[in-house]
Amino acid sequence: MIKDFLKEYFAWYALYFLLVITFLITFFLYHLPFSYFITSLLFTGTITILVSIWQFYLYYQKRQELAANLLLGKDSLLNSPLEKAFLAHYHNLEKEQLQELSYYLEREKNLQNLVKMWSHQMKVPLSAISLMTQTNQLNPQDIDRQLLSLDNYVDTLITYLKFHHHKTDFRFERIHLKEVVVEIVKKYRLLFLHKGIDIEISGDWVLKSDHKWLSFAITQLIDNALKYTKKGGKITIRMANSLVVEDTGIGILKEDIPRLFEEGFTGYNGREYQKATGLGLYMTKRILDDLGLTISITSDLDQGTTVVIKN
Missing domain, CATH: 3.30.565.10 (Histidine kinase-like ATPase, C-terminal domain)
Known part of the structure; x- marks a missing residue:
């Protein structure tokens, strides 16, 4: 996590060290008392360390908040303009995913109901053909009518499935x-x-x-x-x-x-x-x-x- 933190604030630390080197060169070129540079370095370094500890604490808290998915809380630490933009985008994506999931769950439910209904519908002509067989009353025209019903049910089912899979x-x-x-x-x-x-x-x-x-x-x-x-x-x-x-x-x-x-x-x-x-x-x-x-x-x-x- 420390490595990630340093990557996050690398530009600021790089700027700080650049300023330190610039002041060091300035003191050297103008033969200024080096003790003043050391004093300033200790002072700014202490402040930098304290600020870094505080920033690392906030960074840790934000990481925990993200990991726990607590992005809906009113006391969120993610409150910078960029972070707020991220949250808004995140919530929109989450809402879209929930809607999509709800759609697929509803479609799955409809398909299950469809299969149950089709099973019932197709049992009617099958039962009629079975009854003809059992009673030895195999009228070719009656069988053709029942087979036509079965063919229509299957054709409608296949077409319906094509619709839901966008296969036209x-x-x-x-x-x-x-x-x-x-x-x-x-x-x-x-x-x-x-x-x-x-x-x-x-x-x-x-x-x-x-x-x-x-x-x-x-x-x-x-x-x-x-x-x-x-x-x-x-x-x-x-x-x-x-x-x-x-x-x-x-x-x-x-x-x-x-x-x-x-x-x-x-x-x-x-x-x-x-x-x-x-x-x-x-x-x-x-x-x-x-x-x-x-x-x-x-x-x-x-x-x-x-x-x-x-x-």
């Missing part, structure tokens, strides 16, 4: 949106047939976007329309410099609409029908924001829901 791989290209929509509808054809839901597709929209991520976002919208449209209903998809997905489903409560894009929000319908994960629309909004597109939702209870995507 956008590749913009010219896209005919009708081709994307038709591809998704074909993927869900068994569900359309199973629930007897009519699908009407009209128009087209040519835009520059990322095929994979845009497809994921639209898949979430069509998947929601299918979930909440009862048997015999209808889903209409129109395209003309925008995308409109309209269904004749159960609708959404007015008070739930402003919160639809919040992470983990399921709303009344999601809780009532046990079909929502609270992530689909959240990720859809995130993707569309990154793609430079906007999304809006209007709905009337027991009348249906309309989703509009546009530039």
Whole structure:
């Protein structure tokens, strides 16, 4: 510690010794009484030693204060302008680190809850397939529907994890949106047939976007329309410099609409029908924001829901 102290105040001690040498040369050149120099040296040397002892004590106390992390005390010894600037910077860094730690802890908690929720969601189609096997009622169409549900859950989970690790791989290209929509509808054809839901597709929209991520976002919208449209209903998809997905489903409560894009929000319908994960629309909004597109939702209870995507 003494070595560090000397390094800290090296400039002052060097200045003192420089002054001593200067006075010694002056006394020598002008043939002044050397006894006066010795007396002055003893006097200034004594003062220097006493001040050094006091400064070393303060230095030791400051080191102890730093080591004990007692930087929030009102009686802090760190009170010079430079030290106060250091404390302010230290507190800002500490606050940022605490906020970052809180964010990561909250994210870890959300991921744990997500895994628990996903385990429950994926058990439903797995249990259905298991029941079919046990009762020897292996209907290929029923199995395909359950496998489609599993595929959607896994795809959503992987996409969600990519979001939280900032792993997006956008590749913009010219896209005919009708081709994307038709591809998704074909993927869900068994569900359309199973629930007897009519699908009407009209128009087209040519835009520059990322095929994979845009497809994921639209898949979430069509998947929601299918979930909440009862048997015999209808889903209409129109395209003309925008995308409109309209269904004749159960609708959404007015008070739930402003919160639809919040992470983990399921709303009344999601809780009532046990079909929502609270992530689909959240990720859809995130993707569309990154793609430079906007999304809006209007709905009337027991009348249906309309989703509009546009530039």
